[in-house]
Amino acid sequence: MEKDIYEKVMDLAKRRGYLWSSFEIYGGIAGFVDYGPLGAILKNNVINTWRKYYLIKEGFYEIDSPTVTPYEVLKASGHVDNFTDPIVECKNCLESFRADHIIEEAVDVNTEGKTLEELSQLIKEHNIRCPKCGGEFGEVKKFNLMFVTSIGPGGKRTGYMRPETAQGIFIQFRRLAQFFRNKLPFGVVQIGKSYRNEISPRQGVIRLREFTQAEAEFFVHPKIKKHERFKEVEDEIVPLLPADRQMDENLKDEEKVIKITLKEAVEKGIIRHETIAYFIALTKKFLLDIGIDESKLRFRQHLPNEMAHYAIDCWDAEIYTERFGWIECVGIADRTDYDLKAHMNHSGVDLRVFVEFDEPKEVETHEVELNYKVVGKIFKKEMKLVEEALKNMDNDDLKKLVNALNEEGKYVLKVDGKEFEILSNYVKINKVKKKIMGEKVLPHVIEPSYGIDRITYCLLEHAYKEEEDRAYLNLKPSIAPVKVGVFPLVNKEEMPEIAKKIKDMLRENGIIAEYDDSGAIGRRYMRMDEIGTPFCITVDGDTLKDNTVTVRERNTREQVRVKIDELVDYIKSRLKE
Ligand SMILES: Nc1ncnc2c1ncn2[C@@H]1O[C@H](COP(=O)(O)OP(=O)(O)OP(=O)(O)O)[C@@H](O)[C@H]1O
Numbered sequence: 064m065e066k067d068i069y070e071k072v073m074d075l076a077k078r079r080g081y082l083w084s085s086f087e088i089y090g091g092i093a094g095f096v097d098y099g100p101l102g103a104i105l106k107n108n109v110i111n112t113w114r115k116y117y118l119i120k121e122g123f124y125e126i127d128s129p130t131v132t133p134y135e136v137l138k139a140s141g142h143v144d145n146f147t148d149p150i151v152e153c154k155n156c157l158e159s160f161r162a163d164h165i166i167e168e169a170v171d172v173n174t175e176g177k178t179l180e181e182l183s184q185l186i187k188e189h190n191i192r193c194p195k196c197g198g199e200f201g202e203v204k205k206f207n208l209m210f211v212t213s214i215g216p217g218g219k220r221t222g223y224m225r226p227e228t229a230q231g232i233f234i235q236f237r238r239l240a241q242f243f244r245n246k247l248p249f250g251v252v253q254i255g256k257s258y259r260n261e262i263s264p265r266q267g268v269i270r271l272r273e274f275t276q277a278e279a280e281f282f283v284h285p286k287i288k289k290h291e292r293f294k295e296v297e298d299e300i301v302p303l304l305p306a307d308r309q310m311d312e313n314l315k316d317e318e319k320v321i322k323i324t325l326k327e328a329v330e331k332g333i334i335r336h337e338t339i340a341y342f343i344a345l346t347k348k349f350l351l352d353i354g355i356d357e358s359k360l361r362f363r364q365h366l367p368n369e370m371a372h373y374a375i376d377c378w379d380a381e382i383y384t385e386r387f388g389w390i391e392c393v394g395i396a397d398r399t400d401y402d403l404k405a406h407m408n409h410s411g412v413d414l415r416v417f418v419e420f421d422e423p424k425e426v427e428t429h430e431v432e433l434n435y436k437v438v439g440k441i442f443k444k445e446m447k448l449v450e451e452a453l454k455n456m457d458n459d460d461l462k463k464l465v466n467a468l469n470e471e472g473k474y475v476l477k478v479d480g481k482e483f484e485i486l487s488n489y490v491k492i493n494k495v496k497k498k499i500m501g502e503k504v505l506p507h508v509i510e511p512s513y514g515i516d517r518i519t520y521c522l523l524e525h526a527y528k529e530e531e532d533r534a535y536l537n538l539k540p541s542i543a544p545v546k547v548g549v550f551p552l553v554n555k556e557e558m559p560e561i562a563k564k565i566k567d568m569l570r571e572n573g574i575i576a577e578y579d580d581s582g583a584i585g586r587r588y589m590r591m592d593e594i595g596t597p598f599c600i601t602v603d604g605d606t607l608k609d610n611t612v613t614v615r616e617r618n619t620r621e622q623v624r625v626k627i628d629e630l631v632d633y634i635k636s637r638l639k640e
Pocket residue numbers: 259261268269270271272274276391392393394512513514515516517
């Protein structure tokens with residue numbers, strides 16, 4: 064049977080040092096992958112292009128936080144309770160599977176949003192059996208995808224390997240807001256490993272248990288979701304697969320995608336707001352820039368019952384692959400204030416940002432006067448902290464304080480993770496008119512989240528080309544790991560020395576070049592083509608006479624002669640293509 068593209072790409076990737084199975088000499092474990100010498104450069108080139116978009120063009124800043132995360136953080140974020148997949152175990156061979164995947168592979172049913180009971184029912188109804196041994200399945204259960212660990216000796220403190228990089232940003236929000244001088248909107252990114260104990264990862268690099276995410280968190284005023292630079296992208300036409308069209312049974316699959324401008328999509332309410340639309344455009348630009356095939360890219364909106372527990376609108380950039388069909392590579396979600404609110408409530412630390420009004424407003428409000436005789440004895444050393452917190456309360460909190468004191472006779476004041484009980488006799492509340500300059504708001508966050516491994520695999524698959532006499536990777540010069548192969552035509556006279564000098568000269572100028580003098584020149588070209596090297600330089604007899612070399616282009620195989628003196632500039636300009 065002919066190999067499919069996945070097999071061919073993975074075969075090449077293994078042989079030529081792009082991707083290897085991890086722990087191979089011990090039998091390997093599904094869901095882990097090593098990037099070999101070329102793979103590591105390719106992945107870094109993808110990440111650095113991504114940085115160019117988010118850090119340089121958008122003005123976001125990057126942070127780098129630990130991957131081991133204490134229980135409290137992920138309890139607050141909802142991951143301890145909700146970050147689960149449905150699991151089903153074969154009663155005979157005890158192998159576990161993801162229940163929704165097993166059902167969708169066996170019968171034509173959409174399992175999105177189904178409860179555990181409904182999934183169990185579907186397995187029984189369709190008599191779905193274990194694909195490994197044909198055995199009967201037990202009931203469908205919940206399985207939490209996080210890897211658990213313990214922090215410190217004795218296992219007293221539970222930790223998890225982070226399931227997403229985003230939480231590291233949310234929990235540093237107070238410091239980040241200070242860094243950005245409390246001016247909304249602002250953006251922060253984090254690139255790094257995330258961990259999910261996927262139930263049965265059978266899709267190679269697509270579903271990993273340890274993978275790299277590049278996540279951007281764009282914090283906005285909750286009422287302002289227009290984007291300052293939307294104008295620059297509003298005419299962009301993007302293939303969209305909106306939720307209602309996915310659910311419309313009268314439409315054939317190919318009719319479900321619509322191609323309209325982002326402006327129209329926002330105006331018609333298909334995309335919820337400009338900021339999501341802006342990041343859809345940015346994502347498209349980035350993916351095409353690294354070499355994803357435009358005809359194999361679309362944006363699919365999550366169905367209402369598919370949305371993550373924290374999101375109100377979400378669009379996935381899906382990329383087409385031959386074996387796996389459309390796969391989600393980027394998720395662009397409006398996470399609202401879900402995470403900041405959760406961390407504010409659990410930690411007791413105020414994560415709101417003070418936003419100034421255009422004009423000061425006069426409002427009726429309250430002022431708190433402390434009954435020092437009473438509170439002095441109660442709060443002792445903490446007196447200053449309590450006093451400051453009460454004096455700095457904003458209007459909303461003052462209302463809560465007044466209501467609580469009227470209704471229950473007490474109020475719980477939270478300051479820096481500490482709680483203080485305030486009773487009615489501790490304070491005197493005066494009604495006053497005040498000019499206020501602004502208000503505290505809890506920002507919303509719009510998150511584009513990129514799966515670097517899936518993107519890198521798609522890139523390899525889209526770049527893979529076959530011709531009669533060769534298979535090669537059509538990687539863009541900016542992304543290819545090795546930029547130039549340098550060869551002496553024959554290993555005599557001074558050709559090898561000159562070629563080695565050219566290789567060194569290119570490297571000194573920041574261009575990764577490889578020297579190769581083994582085998583026939585044609586085979587050397589093929590070896591470079593196979594790993595996607597865009598240019599090959601050959602030193603030949605004429606070089607010795609006129610100091611020129613041939614530069615051969617990978618795709619067209621066309622050759623031009625270039626002076627050695629001009630090589631660096633020539634290659635540099637062509638690497639920008
Ligand atoms: N197990 C995984 N292996 C590799 N990449 C992943 C994995 N899980 C998520 N990603 C990547 O991280 C991105 C953002 O994560 P997100 O939580 O939105 O994924 P997800 O919706 O849970 O993915 P899926 O539905 O495929 O499990 C995804 O778009 C994907 O590219």
